[in-house]
Amino acid sequence: xxxxxxxxxxxxxxxxxxxxxxxxxxxxxxxxxxxxxxxxxxxxxxxxxxxxxxxxxxxxxxxxxxxxxxxxxxxxxxxxxxxxxxxxxxxxxxxxxxxxxxxxxxxxxxxxx
Amino acid sequence: xxxxxxxxxxxxxxxxxxxxxxxxxxxxxxxxxxxxxxxxxxxxxxxxxxxxxxxxxxxxxxxxxxxxxxxxxxxxxxxxxxxxxxxxxxxxxxxxxxxxxxxxxxxxxx
Numbered sequence: 001x002x003x004x005x006x007x008x009x010x011x012x013x014x015x016x017x018x019x020x021x022x023x024x025x026x027x028x029x030x031x032x033x034x035x036x037x038x039x040x041x042x043x044x045x046x047x048x049x050x051x052x053x054x055x056x057x058x059x060x061x062x063x064x065x066x067x068x069x070x071x072x073x074x075x076x077x078x079x080x081x082x083x084x085x086x087x088x089x090x091x092x093x094x095x096x097x098x099x100x101x102x103x104x105x106x107x108x109x110x111x112x113x
Numbered sequence: 114x115x116x117x118x119x120x121x122x123x124x125x126x127x128x129x130x131x132x133x134x135x136x137x138x139x140x141x142x143x144x145x146x147x148x149x150x151x152x153x154x155x156x157x158x159x160x161x162x163x164x165x166x167x168x169x170x171x172x173x174x175x176x177x178x179x180x181x182x183x184x185x186x187x188x189x190x191x192x193x194x195x196x197x198x199x200x201x202x203x204x205x206x207x208x209x210x211x212x213x214x215x216x217x218x219x220x221x222x223x
Contacts (some may be wrong), residue, residue, distance in 0.1 A: 004155075033210070034131070042117075042201055042213035058210070090155055099143055099205035104155035 003027045004105040006091050012111045013081050021076045021108050023091030030095035032074040033102065034058075034066060036087040049074055055093065081112040117145075117202040117214030126218045132189040136202030137182075138199040143205045145178060145185050150199045150216070161188075161199075192221045 004025045013019050013091055015055040023032065029112040030051045045058030046068040055066060063085060067075045120135045136145070142197045143161045148156040162178045162185065169176045175188040191198055199218050203211040 035213075040215065042215045044213075045210060046211060065214065092156075099209075099211070100212060101158040101161060102148070102156075104157070106155045107153065109153070 002106070004091060004093055004103055006089075006105040006108050008107045008108060009106065012113065014113050015082055017081050017112075019078045019081055019110070021089055021091075021110070023074045023076070023105055024103075025072050025091075025093045025103075026095075027093050027095075027103060028071070029093040029095050029103070032068070033075045033092040033094070034074070035063075035090045035092065036060065036085075037090065037107075038087050039098060046076065046089075078110075078112075083109075083112045085112060086112045117204050117212065119200070119202055119214045119217040121217060122215070123218045123220070125222065126192055128193055128221055128223050130192055130221075132192050132196070132219055132221070134187045134200050134211050134219070135144075136185045136187070136214055138185075138202075138204050139183065140206050141180070143207070145176075146203045146205070146211065147174075147176060147185075147187050147205060148201045149214075150201065152198070156201065162221075194223050197221045 007022045033048045034046040037043050044060050048056050049068045065077045087109045092102040094102045117136045117138045146161045147159040148158045160171050160176050162176050173190045178185045199216040201216040203213045
């Protein structure tokens with residue numbers, strides 16, 4: 001079984017809808033991240049969490065919110081989806097220290113019509 | 114904002130040839146990492162090189178780091194079709210999180 005899983009894998013939604021993307025991990029890592037990837041661009045950081053009580057905004061947090069329900073679960077919400085949030089979303093975990101190897105989930109392809 | 118910039122944006126080679134990708138960055142770093150992404154999939158960590166290291170090897174991968182030029186290169190020797198992917202460099206500065214470049218798309222033809 002994969003160490004980092006994301007659900008759903010694909011989602012099509014309409015403008016204005018609320019949507020939640022979920023991430024679960026079995027690696028026992030405290031640090032978890034949400035990124036988005038747009039065609040031809042690298043990954044941009046949306047939010048990150050160093051433990052259950054710690055949530056931090058990344059480079060592009062506007063329009064997004066997150067919830068760290070447990071060490072193993074980190075959810076990303078789009079409160080009112082808009083078309084320019086159409087992208088590939090990745091969850092990642094990191095071990096004992098910031099700036100070490102990150103482990104990525106398979107991604108969620110989100111389309112906002 | 115993106116710290117690393119990969120060059121070239123795209124690279125097409127034949128199987129058996131070597132592939133070299135470069136990454137330039139702007140500020141001093143703690144370490145630099147390379148990741149591979151197969152089409153539409155999650156990134157996979159390849160190698161991490163610390164700021165006090167100049168070269169590192171892992172299998173067919175060779176990474177160099179020149180902090181005076183703020184640049185790194187990734188060399189894949191004896192490329193295979195399975196190496197076809199996008200390759201990203203990512204830098205860590207201070208206590209910050211990873212900052213990714215835009216990537217190099219590598220196509221290895223049989």
